[in-house]
Amino acid sequence: MTPRRQQILSTAADLFAARGFHGVSMGDIGAAVGISGPALYKHFASKEDILGQCLLHASDQLLAGARELLPDPAVADGALAALIDRHADFALDNPALIVIQEREWGALGTEARAQVRKHQLAYIDVWTDALRPLRPDLGATEARAAVQAAFGLLNSTPHSARIGRAAMRALLTRMAHAALLAPAGLAPAGGLAPAGGVTPPAGPAPAR
16 A cells, blocks of 8 residues: 555544534545645545445455454464554554444445455454463354453554553453453453563553
């Protein structure tokens, strides 16, 4: 993706999150990135295309990142910790995308919705495959439901009180570990250590 397209998508996501999809025009997006509304059509076919590409790019990033983190699916505990860390970072760094995914799903065209959903389902599968060896008490359907519930927790960041990024990240990762593993008695009191074996800082940090 070109830097200009990335700039347009990032700016549009912020505008859609702040004003709602229907409250933003192509002219608004163009003005925010310093080009005319008509010039946007050199990069995207329509405002609906921009929304679709925002969410498709987000789901691509999450899926590709998840697959990169799992070179050895047999190391299930490390795999799940890495997935939780990566998703927490994504949610904290991209609150606008979390908001529009939740609120503007109905504004997506049929084709874009199918593409995004395909990537999302594949992402859920990666998580489910990492969770099931650790939770043999869960069937496939229950494991998928647990994973999606964990997403709800991690994606709550745009609606959460900001306590500083480091503290919020530590809280989210501990809670996600506990939610997914505690019923099987597998999560220690402080949660699993994230990828790399480094415990997230628990102290407050300046809000971003």
